[in-house]
Amino acid sequence: MHFHKQSGHLYIQYLTLILGLLYAALYLKWTEHQPQLKHLELLLESVPVLFWLVIMFSCHYIRHLTYSYVLLLSGAIISFFASLMDWLDEITVPTEFAFVEDVLQSIGLLLSATGLLLLFHHQLVQQSLLKKIAATDPLTGALNRRAFKAPKTHSGSTVFALVDVDHFKRINDTYGHDAGDFVLVELAKLISNHIREDDQFFRWGGEEFLLEFRQAELAQASKRMEALRQLVESSHFNLNGQAINITISAGLTCVSPNHGGLEKALKAADEALYRAKDSGRNRIEVAV
Numbered sequence: 597m598h599f600h601k602q603s604g605h606l607y608i609q610y611l612t613l614i615l616g617l618l619y620a621a622l623y624l625k626w627t628e629h630q631p632q633l634k635h636l637e638l639l640l641e642s643v644p645v646l647f648w649l650v651i652m653f654s655c656h657y658i659r660h661l662t663y664s665y666v667l668l669l670s671g672a673i674i675s676f677f678a679s680l681m682d683w684l685d686e687i688t689v690p691t692e693f694a695f696v697e698d699v700l701q702s703i704g705l706l707l708s709a710t711g712l713l714l715l716f717h718h719q720l721v722q723q724s725l726l727k728k729i730a731a732t733d734p735l736t737g738a739l740n741r742r743a744f745k746a747p748k749t750h751s752g753s754t755v756f757a758l759v760d761v762d763h764f765k766r767i768n769d770t771y772g773h774d775a776g777d778f779v780l781v782e783l784a785k786l787i788s789n790h791i792r793e794d795d796q797f798f799r800w801g802g803e804e805f806l807l808e809f810r811q812a813e814l815a816q817a818s819k820r821m822e823a824l825r826q827l828v829e830s831s832h833f834n835l836n837g838q839a840i841n842i843t844i845s846a847g848l849t850c851v852s853p854n855h856g857g858l859e860k861a862l863k864a865a866d867e868a869l870y871r872a873k874d875s876g877r878n879r880i881e882v883a884v
């Protein structure tokens with residue numbers, strides 16, 4: 597008979613529901629017509645029993661994390677029976693199984709705590725991975741627009757350079773779209789390898805990038821941008837023996853600590869970039 601893995605996990609949920617119903621029936625049956633029972637104590641002792649049932653039921657949702665799942669589920673099952681024995685002690689005369697009960701409780705807690713720790717660890721790793729994916733451009737590996745944050749006002753002046761590949765459409769048209777992608781990847785690598793650790797490099801969209809020169813004056817950043825422009829101009833991107841040459845244009849603007857508005861500054865950089873394009877490309881222009 598073909599046994600589907602998924603249904604095996606669902607059986608555990610059904611089993612939990614059945615155990616829950618049996619427990620409720622047991623509770624009602626044994627407390628019926630017994631006014632001498634301490635009902636409040638009995639109710640309080642029910643909390644751990646129900647808690648472990650809920651954990652057993654919820655384990656289904658982490659079934660893809662095998663180790664956490666197995667540890668948490670087995671811990672919950674053992675703890676459930678230990679709590680049930682504890683609960684029974686309220687109704688019947690406490691038995692000589694108190695030691696077994698304690699051992700079961702310890703093992704159950706140990707297993708579920710380990711399962712939970714593994715689950716938290718997995719969640720932390722996943723969270724940082726997701727953060728990284730959300731901030732990275734999948735093609736070039738550069739930061740993406742989502743990762744961009746306005747510079748902090750106490751960190752001195754910042755210079756932004758909007759960088760655009762010249763006549764990029766021609767590269768796509770001449771060598772194909774994959775070659776265009778290759779050029780973007782290589783360009784991003786080249787620039788990333790030649791900026792300072794403090795500087796930030798974003799893929800702003802299409803064949804446009806944003807460079808953030810942190811704690812830099814306009815004159816100093818212009819020099820560094822000009823050096824990058826010359827570096828790109830003199831580089832050959834080698835695709836299957838075919839050397840592809842490109843040039844870039846850039847528009848720069850400075851944002852001082854008491855800047856009036858980042859959007860305004862980026863717009864100025866964009867206008868400077870278009871001036872660079874209009875003036876023949878392969879050059880940098882500073883916003884006026």
Ligand SMILES: Nc1nc2c(ncn2[C@@H]2O[C@H](COP(=O)(O)OP(=O)(O)OP(=O)(O)O)[C@@H](O)[C@H]2O)c(=O)[nH]1
Nearest residue numbers: 760761762763764765766768773776777802803873
């Ligand atoms: N291969 C590839 N092409 C892209 C990508 N994103 C945008 N493009 C292309 O980039 C080209 C941009 O063309 P245009 O906006 O005309 O600019 P350009 O040809 O670079 O000309 P100028 O900017 O004026 O120098 C378009 O053909 C887009 O299809 C990408 O991720 N990969």
